Amino acid sequence: MSKVGEAPILIPSGVTVEKAGVELVVAGAKGELKLTLHPNISVEIIDGKVVVSRKNNEKSNMALHGLMRSLINNMIKGVTDGWSKNLELVGVGFRAQTSGDQQAGASGTQLTLVIGFSHPVEIVAPEGIKFEVVDNTKITVSGIDKYLVGQVAANIRKIKPPDVYKGKGIRYEGEYVRKKAGKAGKVGAGAVTK
Numbered sequence: 001m002s003k004v005g006e007a008p009i010l011i012p013s014g015v016t017v018e019k020a021g022v023e024l025v026v027a028g029a030k031g032e033l034k035l036t037l038h039p040n041i042s043v044e045i046i047d048g049k050v051v052v053s054r055k056n057n058e059k060s061n062m063a064l065h066g067l068m069r070s071l072i073n074n075m076i077k078g079v080t081d082g083w084s085k086n087l088e089l090v091g092v093g094f095r096a097q098t099s100g101d102q103q104a105g106a107s108g109t110q111l112t113l114v115i116g117f118s119h120p121v122e123i124v125a126p127e128g129i130k131f132e133v134v135d136n137t138k139i140t141v142s143g144i145d146k147y148l149v150g151q152v153a154a155n156i157r158k159i160k161p162p163d164v165y166k167g168k169g170i171r172y173e174g175e176y177v178r179k180k181a182g183k184a185g186k187v188g189a190g191a192v193t194k
Helices: 059-080 146-159
Strands: 016-020 023-027 032-036 041-046 049-054 083-090 095-098 110-114 121-124 129-134 138-143 169-172
Touching: 016 041, 023 059, 032 059, 041 059, 049 059, 059 083, 059 146, 083 146, 095 129, 110 129, 110 146, 121 146, 129 146, 138 146, 146 169
Parallel strands: none
Antiparallel strands: 016 023, 023 032, 041 049, 083 138, 083 169, 095 110, 110 121, 129 138
16 A cells, blocks of 8 residues: 555645546646656546546555655645756856846846856756856746756756865755865885984
C-alpha cells in the first residue's frame, strides 16, 4: 500500500483540475500545467479533492501510484505558489547579470555569467522560467514546473561546479562544499623546517 498515493490532494480556491482523456490539466493564477497519466493509474476529482488510485497491487503500479500523486501535488503547488531554486557564485570577480539588469533585484529571461572563463557565459531561459539576480552573486531560478526549475538550476551549476580545493564556483544556496587539503610540502633533505 502506498501511503503517499492514498492521501487525497485538496484543490485550493482559484485552481482548476480537469481530466481530458489521458491528460490532466491543472490551471491556476500563475499558469497552466499538463500531465500525461499512466494507463495503470486512475485520477478522479471528487468534492474538491483529487483522488489517485491504481488498477492492481503490482510493485511497479504501487511505485507509480505514489509518483503520480506527488507529480499532481507539485503541479497544484506550482500554479498557486510557484517553485524556486537559489544559486550562489563564489569566487573573486564572479558575477551574474540578467538582460536589462539596471538595478539590484531585476529579473529577466537571459542570464550572463562571468565566472573565470575567457568569455561570458550566456543562458537563455526556457519558456516558463525566470531568472533573478541579487548583489551580482545570488541567482534565483523560478517557475511553475518543479522539474524544469530544478533542471535549469542544475544545468547552471554544472557550468562551473565548486572547486574541491578553494570552493570557487557555482553552488546551491546553503550547500556545504567539502574541501580537500592541498599538497603539503615534503620534509626531507634540503627542506627548511622551523
